[in-house]
Amino acid sequence: MTTITVSSKFQIVIPARIREALGIRPGEKLHAIEYRGRIELVPVRSVKAARGSLKGIDTDVSAGGRSGMNVVDSSAWLEYFADGPNAAVFAKPIEATRSLVVPSLSLFEVFKRVSQQRDEDEALRAIAVMEQGTVVDLDRATALEAARLSIHHRLAMADSVMLATAQRHRATLWTQDADFDGLPGARYYAKQ
DSSP, X not given: OOOOOOOTTSOOOOOHHHHHHXXXXXXXXXXXXXXXXXXXXXXXXXXXXXXXXXXXXXXXXXXXXXSSEEEEOHHHHHHHHHTOXXXXXXXXXXXXGGGXXXXXXXXXXXXXXXXXXXXXXXXXXXXXXXXXXXXXXXOHHHHHHHHHHHHHHTOOHHHHHHHHHHHHTTEEEEEOOGGGTTOTTEXXXXXX
């Protein structure tokens, strides 16, 4: 195990052995993620490069924007990462990171699914890509609106949080979850 020291400016030097083993080059960007009491440094790759990086993963996670903003639900993210039949449809909102709102619940669902089917390293790489959009946490107002939507549309908790987040950000919800078929503000594409 190699020990490094944090400077007074909170900088670190990655040891040469590790840089060489991982192919890290000067100027390369790393995404810092706090995870399980540690810092994970994940090389930043373009969102486009992530498409198809999880081929074969099950994209089912069951149980546009009026403002130009977009929310992509977890099943659509997984479809994109798996380069499934609907990946091209979801590429437009996912790759437009400046107008992409990412509910923290999506981070949970994608991290969980990828960790179950692959491993935590792959899951962290997916999260690093997702965090190129604007991550929003569940606040009180969104939670209450989600409860209202859940009752009104008979949606599961996660679905109602996704829809409420999209509505609160005046965003279009992109999904392949049939529970959203016909709901205002949702662009539903049947899973193929």
